[in-house]
Amino acid sequence: MTHMFPRWTNHLPTAVAVGVPLLGVAVVLGVYYFFSPYYTDVGYEPTQPVPYSHALHAGEMGMDCRYCHNTVEYAAHAAVPPTSTCLNCHKYVKANSEKLSLVRQSGETGEPIPWVKIHQLPDYAYFNHSAHVGAGVGCVSCHGRVDQMEEVWLHEPLSMGWCLDCHRNPEPHLRPVSEVTNMAYDPVAAGYDPSEDPNRTREVNPPVHCAGCHR
Amino acid sequence: MTRETISAAGPHNPGRRNFLSAVGATVASLQTAACIRKPYEKILPYAERPEDLVPGEARHYATVWNVGGAVQGLLVRSTDGRPTKVDGNPNHPMTGGSTIWAQASVLSLYDPERSKEPVREGEGVSPDEAVGFLKKLPDEIGDGSGLAVVVPELPSPTADRLWEDIRAKYPKAELYRFDGAGTDHARAGAAMVGIEGAAWTTDGTPTVIAAFDADPIGTEGDTTAFTKAFAAGRDPNRKPAEANRLYVVEPHVSITGSNADHRMAVKGSEVGDFLAALAHHLKKGGLNVPTLDAPKDKLDSKFVKALAKDLLSRKRGSTIVMVGERQPAHVHALGFVLNEALGNFGKTLRFTKQGPTEVGALSDLVRRMNDGSVKQLVVMGSNPVYEAPADLNFGELFQKVPLTIHLGLYRDETGRLATWHIPQSHYLESWGDLRAREGTTAIQQPLVAPLYPSLSPIEFMARLTGAESKGYDLVRATHQGAISGGFDKRWQRWLHDGVVDVGQAPSFVPSVKTDGLAAAYKFRAERAQGLELAFVRDNAVLDGRFGNSPWLQELPDPITKIAWDNAAVVSPNTAEKIGVPNNLEQSSVRDTVMVDVSVGGETVRLPVWVQPGTAEDVVVLSLGYGRKHGGKFAKSGFDVNSLRTAESPYIRSGAKVTPTRKGYAVACMQPEASMHDRPIVRDATRGDFTDEPNFVEKFEVMDEDHVASLLWDEPEYTAEHQWALTIDLNSCVGCGSCTVACQAENNIPWVGKEDALKGREMHWIRIDRYFEPKHSDQVEVRYQPMACVQCETAPCENVCPVGATVHGPEGLNNMAYNRCIGTRYCSNNCPYKVRRFNFFHYTVRNDADYGMGIAMQRNPDVTVRYRGVMEKCTYCVQRINKARIHAKVNGDGIIPDGTVKTACQEACPADCITFGNIRDPDSKVSHTREDPRNYAVLSELNLRPRTTYLAKLTNPNPDLAEG
């Protein structure tokens, strides 16, 4: 006898009953993860116009972050250094290196070096470096071990949920203000307790309302 | 770090191309919407960062500018080398807040329609060619017998000095002054009584202010300084004898008239008669005033009698009689005589010696042009082809002059007809100096290098003598002689403070010749037939020079609330006489009809608009609209200059108004004028306030017990700072500076006439003005600045499905634009209707309209809003955040009182806005909130708004009490 529907179709309902809920959960979780900065952004490592090595300068040679990013303590932006900062040393050190040709060129012409932006927030989110550094949040908390990165890559997702995690519970991420640029410092290992730090004059009280960051 | 991209160019790195490429980078990044992967962006740091420049951090520089001779000291905010905001400089004596024009001037810097290159006979030429031409110019001028130079009101010591140089090089050259916002009539009036070579100012401190067709709060004179003192003079704590009282006699409702305690609407041509009647009564009161006749009905005027009595009852030298520029010279002359007789000279009316003396008027120039003796005509910074009264026929004569040179910010109507047009530098690009009428000099320092090849007025004047000096050197040369030694250090301080502490123009008390006055005083023999036209400088675009500013075009007129247009404004009775409907009484207020206004063979067709308070049989026409070559925004409205005559440029009788069948929609931003007896603006007389200090409570709709209880636990706002703002309606004059300041600070787009007509304006702070639309020539105007009042129990928050508008711990109603999906429910539920919706992508539309310029002006600390999101006043949360972070990083996190000023507060010339922390019992705002006049609008809704209002007090003359 010919049948309109083959026999196996009778198993479809079971398959659907099991499959659809699974698919739904998979879609939500998939979007949650694969459409999130954890997946799309973390690890972003563009090629920079100048092969500058943080591992060499900040790691091996032990230069302080603030030598170049000198506005970090009093301004919203931890400014990318002007070419003149590079040339302070490289006028003398490796003055003829091929890798530094763009730097020299910039110094001569005044044209900026076109660095590629890695740590990028949307235009409606306002991050202030001085507030975080002043509160004793280490560079490493957001930027990772830059001192071990040959070329800088994005270490944290910089998503709103990620920001909020710390804003709601900042204590584990705090360190003495003097250790802010110390990449190797581990507040947990050091047994740091912000409430007992004599250098802290006030409680760290990060905003968790919208206008704290969006304005 | 988007904002750092701009730092590729700055004031110290003035390469023009760099500057614009940086703009490109910024614009590109502004347009990137949220995608899954963040857009690819670059950081362009300085090759060499200027010392003490911090990327992204704003800096302020002091400078100075002038509008029609009114000099104002300014503080300009510069972010990464871009001027982004202009405010008054508190160090400067002629500053209290700032005018709408100063606020909008930052946008005009970036106007894409500014003149960008020199033009010879309609062909753009290279800057070098223009320089070559200017170099050879002295040879052509010879001894200057054919040279005529037209200058605007330019009270600059350097310009004065350069004029002497020009005079020395070309002894026969003639100087003429033409300025659409100038004071020709007042000067001529002063000359009639023997006052010459002087500048004068009234600062608003007098206790009786009698304004005869004068508008010292709005469009005439040193408005901000006047307004500041005027508002202070209305302080309820002053003793009755020291509190000021404002009388206004005028044909149209000016901003000053709308603030009057007593106002009389009369034809402009009769204002002089009333002044004569006042003189008569003052003479009877014992003052030494020449005998003048006045018509009987004016002599019998109760108003004039009461005013005379009031003037005589005050201390000598504590009153002022002001005559407006629209009145002819003889009325001004009488004004000076009366002030002298009242002892006001040197007290409320102060004179300083300044300015070149031998300056002709435009009519003198026209006479010479007619006889062909002008061979080289230089027009600096004014636009007589557009603005000069039509009967002078200036445009035609201008073209007959063999060589005409125009220096202007725009290649405007005059620039188009000139042989040569030379671009003028914007004041934010120029070195210069300006001396206030009060006598103080200030240095004008540029914020950016000129965006286009251009010359500043003083550089141009130097070129006329063959010199190629830079503005910087010219200004320094003027002042170098003023002090001995240590000039550079002093110079630095002048630049820092914004005022020069030496070389004040000497003040003096002139004497008054009254002999010729009686003969010169012209009365109107009889009532002229027909309607009288009153030409007024516009409250927004003034004489048209600001016509290409979309901010000013969209700023509603304080009185009529019309934006983007001018109209033939008449009183309700006159409308009936003319035979046009009273648009205020239709449901569609904005739909009006075109009328033909004709006089002396000329006709202008423009829409009619009804405004109670306008004098009967008067048609008020605003100047400055309908520009042909002023830029795309300046085109809006209707040019009425063709109806004017040189003899009487502001008043013209015998006009006829014929209604047409053509309809016209006028973008009125507040169609409903009546308060409908609701307790929105609360007021009382000073007398009633003394008797009943808590009078505001009488207005309450519900008693407090009913209102105060909530169904749930009381809200708890525990943060250290609880922000609040009070607006003193007693001092608000309705000028609109706050609206423009807010627009500049908060990146508020303009929407254009089309959307303004639909009621979609974006202003975060608007000024509500109320009057009863039924009245004809009498009107009492009430102003109320209205922005988000930051309700503690905000109804908008409750209805947002996604929590895009929520409360912060400091009592602010936060608007997270990036969370908004645009249901607009919050706006519906806002009883104040202060929320603004991006119905279209206005930001992008503005970008398209204004090129990159608008992006350059935008404040990088404030999010640029996307289409489909709601926005509203934030109490300038970017400034609060900045102060909070500063306080946290550098101290205990407590923001001292007065650290945060909102943009509207900073701009307000009347100091009516107080902002601060109410958890601090000593803060200013805590005190103003305890004022008995303090009340919340719609208090019965129990919204607990953080913005509250202080009730208005009027100060009527008991002799004129009604009934």
Add this chain to the structure above:
Amino acid sequence: MDMRVSRDPVDRRPLLVNPPTDYNGVTEAVAAPIEWKTPMGWWIFFLVSAVFAAMYAGSTAYLIWEGTGIWGLNVPVAWGWAIVNFVFWVGIGHAGTLISAVLFLFRQKWRTSINRFSEAMTIFAVVCALSFPTIHVGRIWLLYWVFPVPNQMGAWPQFRSPLLWDVFAVSIYGTVSVLFWYTGLVPDLATMRDRVKSKVAKFAYGIFALGWTGSTRHWRHYETAYMLLAGLATPLVLSVHSVVSFDFAVSQLPGWHTTIFPPYFVAGAIFSGFGMVLTLMLVSRVIFKLEHIVTMHHLDNMAKVVLLTGMIVGYAYGMEFFIAWYGGNEYEMFAFINRAFGPYWWAYWSMVSCNVLIPQVLWFKTIRHNVAALFVLSIFVNIGMWFERYVIVITLSRDFLPSSWDMFYPTVWDWAALLGSFGLFFTLFSLFVRFLPMVAMAEVKSVMPESDPHHEPDETEAAKQPATATAGGAS
């Protein structure tokens, strides 16, 4: 006319007039419109509707491209026709479920002839309704933020907003309505599956019939499920329009902030729903020759419901005014006086005329039994109820501060959306009448006298009680 009257087995009220002689007759009558060669009239109707629906799609595309500014919205009137249309369509979407569920629970067997039809109407109306709040938001691409799904922003919806209640209420109402309708359709789809000759049709009906065999074991659960659905849909239908009314009532605007809104909205919804059912039914029963299934008796009952709910609505209008006055709130008083005598007086009086005054003619039996008159009246009801929502929404134009008062003028795009939504509705409807059984065959069969196990054939002969076909009442 020789009439054969089928009577309710319980109270002996006439149930079907001139019913088909047997079950097969019912099947034939209901299946006939599907099995006809597609008439030209259907094509014309369908294509015209589809053009309008396409206009809706086009105008929506432009709306999303350009922004909500293409409508006549402004700041006092931030909700315009989109929300008017939304509430209008939601209201219409109430009759179907009401007829199916409430009348089912009350054992009103006369519903069987019209429930399928009105349920379909419900679903199509809810589709139209849901489309409006969806497209009216400023940033439609972020609309998913109203659903509580985990996300990297750590942000969640705000459950105090009536709009969020609305999202849940209307979408769940739509879902439950579809379930209810589809559950009812399954046995009839099986009938179609077993009738049609075309393989494609057989396959399509076969899929959706789910292999239904009419098994009594199945009927047992099926009937329980159907009863439960009816029981759930009844409070749901009342809650949905209550929640829709909360959009207004929970706000604090004068004219919106009134506690009478939920019952008033529900009554209005039933009113408008019956109005639309009448409109559609009056035409369809003639075209598809279903007069013997959808009888005068049904029309009479529906007309009475319209009359009753119209008076409830009228009462609400009056009570609003009374409370506005009695409450002593000047803003509230002004809002109502302004409705009647302000710039939108014409909308108010159109509403009152269409919803309260004109339906009073239904007191007369001659009108209730005049198909043409009923049709005209139902159109008035539709117009009146649209105006009711317009009057409510346009109250926005004048609220607390006179300074912010402004007028709303619709643009061509407002019209495109309104007319386009009718296009969408009728497109769906024409597809329904072409491809699905318009009358619930199984249910009609179940109320036929023959279906009673104790039925004796001779009892049904009409001779015993000459029927007037109109006797009986709605109750």
Add this chain to the structure above:
Amino acid sequence: MSSSNKVFAAIGEFSTVKEIWHACEKVRDSEFTKWDAHTPFPVHGLEHAMGMGRSRLPFFVFAMGITGAAGAFALQSWISTTAYPIIIAAKPYFSWQAFIPVTFEVMVLFSAGSAVLGMLFLNRLPRWWNPLLESETFKQVTNNKFIISIEASDPKFDPDETQEFLRSLGASKVELVEE
């Protein structure tokens, strides 16, 4: 129809409700277990005639309704107080009154969904492949006939005897349905 096909069931056709009612009572009293009565519409009480009790569906629906309501309320409370506590119009985070509408709606959704899905589950539907549906005789069951089917998998089933049995019940037409 080749005879090599497996017999699936025997069916007997009846014309009126009364006939099938009485037939059902008789089959019920026989020892057949895998049998069913097919009707074009629900015949009230026939399931009792077939010896079945009430459906258990309501208990399932009730449980799911409670689950939906509790879940919705819990989710709203968790979001508003713990996951994302924000100050809204100075109202308490736990504004339970405001959570009622959504709680109710979700309860209805869960109940209605479980009623339909539960019904399908209990009926083992959809079941597209069913030899009965291919029988021309059986096809009349969705129109105007009443049919009793006895499946071949019933232990008592015998093609001939069962057909005879159906005939004895008064079936107007009896046939075997093959797979």
